[in-house]
Amino acid sequence: MRQISRRARRIPPSATLRILQLSKQLRREGHDIISLSVGEPDFRTPEPIVEAAKKALDEGYTHYVSSRGMPELRDEIAGKMKEENKLDVRAENILVTIAKHGIFMSSEAILQHGDEVIVPDPGWVSYTPISIFTGARHVPLLAREEDGFEPSIEHLTEIVNGKTKMLVLNTPSNPTGAVYHMKTLKAIADLSEDYDFYVLSDEIYEKLVYGRKHISIASIGNMHERTITLNGFSKAYAMTGWRIGWITAPRHIIDTLDKIQQQTITCVPPFVQMAALTALRECSSHVESMRKEFNKRRVAAMGRVGEMMVLDAYTPKGAFYIFARYHADINSFDLAEHLIREYGVAVTPGGAFGPGGEGYIRISYANSMKNIMEGLKRIEKGISSL
């Protein structure tokens, strides 16, 4: 049989989804597994959102709609981006899509063979595989713990060059929990203007910040002309299974992405869009109470990690992850395997986030306080046993 394409053979499966599936499989086989791996709020989707979807189904929102997204939802999103993110945008600058698909489409739209794309290291598990798919060369941008996991601008200045076409930015950061300061964002913005590269700004965790302010890079100077801003409902509204997010970008980019959307997923299901509309209009207090609960867990989990001899961790300022350095002579993939199979606790190996993540594990605190504490106990035992 003839071979599948080289680019398809080169991309690895998603590390986060692999562990999620393994946890589910081990549970099905009767093992007691605590999952501190995948980044998925444990809360139920707020009731008004669920009700809006049911109503929309009853009212017949079950056919194709505009590939760009329903006009009322795009208007609402544009208003939100204007007010909260300080971006001067209209509905024509918005495309409703699935957030991860939006990263894929944007990368396909901008990158090609011969280009370079700068990706955070450590950075979310899918940025590099998606850039491999485009044929571009990915160049890791180190973000070290001693710098609060913000990227070193000195390093960025060294790696940027005439071939750099795009930089992937993710603040608040998955997996480190860093929330970048204005100084860092301004420096990136300056380099983006000097070297004429796009910024793909993944702001999916914007609502989950603790004592820091989230800044959208597109709001700085003329960055709106060269920034594709990604966001979604999954993390803020506990809507991971609904698969809906949006892109904010200059009109000509949205037009291009719309063509790709038309040729791929057509549109996001309309009853899901109606639910998302209700999320934006009615659920800010739900988001805030989930954020407060995440914050309580963050503080408690960090307190517990602080007592351990086997882990050290930077205090995350956003998202719902602790990126912890472990003290044991084992690589992070083997450690994660050991922890799930021998101690019944799932974590994500730091190495899955790039070479800069080796020596770390990512612990998600998007789980109940009880499970977090039990999970941390198992991690402590599992590492101590080595």
Ligand code: GLU
């Ligand atoms: N983004 C989440 C995580 O890092 C969900 C899974 C995924 O899409 O990678 O765990």
